[in-house]
Amino acid sequence: MSKDMMRAFELYQPESVENAVGLLGRLGSDGWALAGGNDTLDWFKDRAKYTSSVVDLSGIESLKGIRETADGIEIGALTTLTEIESSPLIQERFGILAQASGRVASPQIRNTGTIGGNVCQDTRCWYYRYGLDCYRAGGTTCYADTPEGQNREHCLWGADRCVAVTPSDTAPALVVLDARMVIQNGEGEREVPAEEFFIGPEIDIERMTVLEAGDLLTAIRISNEWSGSRFYFEKVADRNTWDFPLVNIASAMVVEGGVISRIRMAAGAVQCVPRRLTVVEEVVTGSAPDEETAALAGQAAVRGAIPLNYNHFKIPLLENLVKRAIRDS
Numbered sequence: 001m002s003k004d005m006m007r008a009f010e011l012y013q014p015e016s017v018e019n020a021v022g023l024l025g026r027l028g029s030d031g032w033a034l035a036g037g038n039d040t041l042d043w044f045k046d047r048a049k050y051t052s053s054v055v056d057l058s059g060i061e062s063l064k065g066i067r068e069t070a071d072g073i074e075i076g077a078l079t080t081l082t083e084i085e086s087s088p089l090i091q092e093r094f095g096i097l098a099q100a101s102g103r104v105a106s107p108q109i110r111n112t113g114t115i116g117g118n119v120c121q122d123t124r125c126w127y128y129r130y131g132l133d134c135y136r137a138g139g140t141t142c143y144a145d146t147p148e149g150q151n152r153e154h155c156l157w158g159a160d161r162c163v164a165v166t167p168s169d170t171a172p173a174l175v176v177l178d179a180r181m182v183i184q185n186g187e188g189e190r191e192v193p194a195e196e197f198f199i200g201p202e203i204d205i206e207r208m209t210v211l212e213a214g215d216l217l218t219a220i221r222i223s224n225e226w227s228g229s230r231f232y233f234e235k236v237a238d239r240n241t242w243d244f245p246l247v248n249i250a251s252a253m254v255v256e257g258g259v260i261s262r263i264r265m266a267a268g269a270v271q272c273v274p275r276r277l278t279v280v281e282e283v284v285t286g287s288a289p290d291e292e293t294a295a296l297a298g299q300a301a302v303r304g305a306i307p308l309n310y311n312h313f314k315i316p317l318l319e320n321l322v323k324r325a326i327r328d329s
Contacts, residue, residue, distance in 0.1 A: 029213045031055055031213065036078075081102075096251075119171050158271040168274070231250075234325070
């Protein structure tokens with residue numbers, strides 16, 4: 001399906017956020033913000049998506065780096081996954097994000113791939129990626145959700161015409177850390193909680209985040225609220241390198257007096273958005289993180305799951321990941 005030849009486009013290379021936001025606002029739906037380019041260039045080479053104007057953000061230094069703030073840290077959207085994985089500050093305070101970043105793709109991709117690009121990347125459903133006219137592409141069919149459809153990697157919850165899932169490894173970690181996504185456009189700056197940044201097909205089937213034409217994700221802010229918690233991250237994929245998750249799990253837990261006093265948990269690749277496991281959080285709070293609690297948590301995590309033809313295995317997989325997150329944190 002790959003054609004390996006991109007169509008021509010106008011390239012803009014702003015040197016400041018203000019210039020980038022101005023360009024994106026002026027270009028509107030024709031403007032495409034380029035970060036590391038790992039997802040973008042796949043789309044362009046395969047000619048499954050096209051834009052007439054690309055805004056290359058790589059020259060904007062203020063979008064790069066990890067900065068300590070009065071109440072936590074701020075990560076520029078163009079900070080590479082390798083920088084996040086190897087940052088002593090993130091390892092010390094928010095180790096789950098370092099772990100999740102270190103499981104993305106391959107070392108070569110992590111060297112160029114950015115945290116902003118990772119959370120904004122589009123879904124990997126191959127019907128959609130190959131340019132078929134599915135619902136997400138503006139058509140009237142979900143090719144994955146048919147008797148013949150190949151849907152091993154698709155959703156257990158949240159299907160609304162489209163059954164694709166979020167492919168990001170860092171997204172569940174950011175939801176667990178209650179991170180805030182900083183977005184700028186021509187009207188100014190706003191913050192959106194990570195849990196609300198990702199949207200499902202019931203809100204807009206052609207987008208996976210709240211970003212609209214003219215918006216630019218500039219930074220991610222994480223407060224110290226969950227700093228130093230008992231963290232757990234695990235990703236299950238067909239291969240340890242390169243592959244997207246079949247299921248991943250992220251958890252932050254505070255244990256006081258032998259019982260779980262606070263916890264946040266989220267799973268990826270089971271829904272179009274990172275799935276916050278609030279029912280698990282409610283079940284385990286106030287209990288010891290032992291085998292019995294872990295078993296109850298696992299059972300609670302998979303309530304209401306609706307498997308497709310080929311992804312039934314995700315149900316016991318998620319159940320066991322949740323058990324381990326409780327027991328082994």
